[in-house]
Amino acid sequence: xxxxxxxxxxxxxxxxxxxxxxxxxxxxxxxxxxxxxxxxxxxxxxxxxxxxxxxxxxxxxxxxxxxxxxxxxxxxxxxxxxxxxxxxxxxxxxxxxxxxxxxxxxxxxxxxxxxxxxxxxxxxxxxxxxxxxxxxxxxxxxxxxxxxxxxxxxxxxxxxxxxxxxxxxxxxxxxxxxxxxxxxxxxxxxxxxxxxxx
Numbered sequence: 697x698x699x700x701x702x703x704x705x706x707x708x709x710x711x712x713x714x715x716x717x718x719x720x721x722x723x724x725x726x727x728x729x730x731x732x733x734x735x736x737x738x739x740x741x742x743x744x745x746x747x748x749x750x751x752x753x754x755x756x757x758x759x760x761x762x763x764x765x766x767x768x769x770x771x772x773x774x775x776x777x778x779x780x781x782x783x784x785x786x787x788x789x790x791x792x793x794x795x796x797x798x799x800x801x802x803x804x805x806x807x808x809x810x811x812x813x814x815x816x817x818x819x820x821x822x823x824x825x826x827x828x829x830x831x832x833x834x835x836x837x838x839x840x841x842x843x844x845x846x847x848x849x850x851x852x853x854x855x856x857x858x859x860x861x862x863x864x865x866x867x868x869x870x871x872x873x874x875x876x877x878x879x880x881x882x883x884x885x886x887x888x889x890x891x892x893x894x
Contacts, residue, residue, distance in 0.1 A: 699760070707794075708791055709730075717778065720776040723743075723771075724772065727772065729788055730786070730791075731761045731784050733758065733760070734785055735782065736778060736779070737754055737779040738759075738782060739776070742773070752820070754779065754864060819839055820836075823866055833872070833875055834879075837885070
């Protein structure tokens, strides 16, 4: 969790439930709440004019979403859509800003988190220039493993499905499946049914 759930609840946060494909917020609307995922996976995306979708990220349990918009008058440039059933902790913009003023160390934690998410988005954007699918997958898996502090080989369970990996990397799901099998042959990953350990 970016900010302790009990602290947020003690300041009046509430828990909201979202089903698959429910919008948590929409592109073009203003930020009114701090939103932190208790459980579930959320897709941050934009729909392009030709109907195609660009996915910016798939945050899950413990992550917050759209937090940078609390500090600007700009409207969301992305949508946040539930990929799975989600429980989201929601507290008004005014209340979270007051908490951050009262507890400046939380502001540093939130800034650190936002900086990590920006780094992730920059890395994902760089995938557009990489043609080798194996390199894309290794870069994504390396980032995730390092972010969560794992070092040993095959110690980290990749938290995404093959479809979600394809969405993040701009690859077709068949390409992800084929290259994950190649990675298994090279002992870069270990497969256990649908689970990928890196």
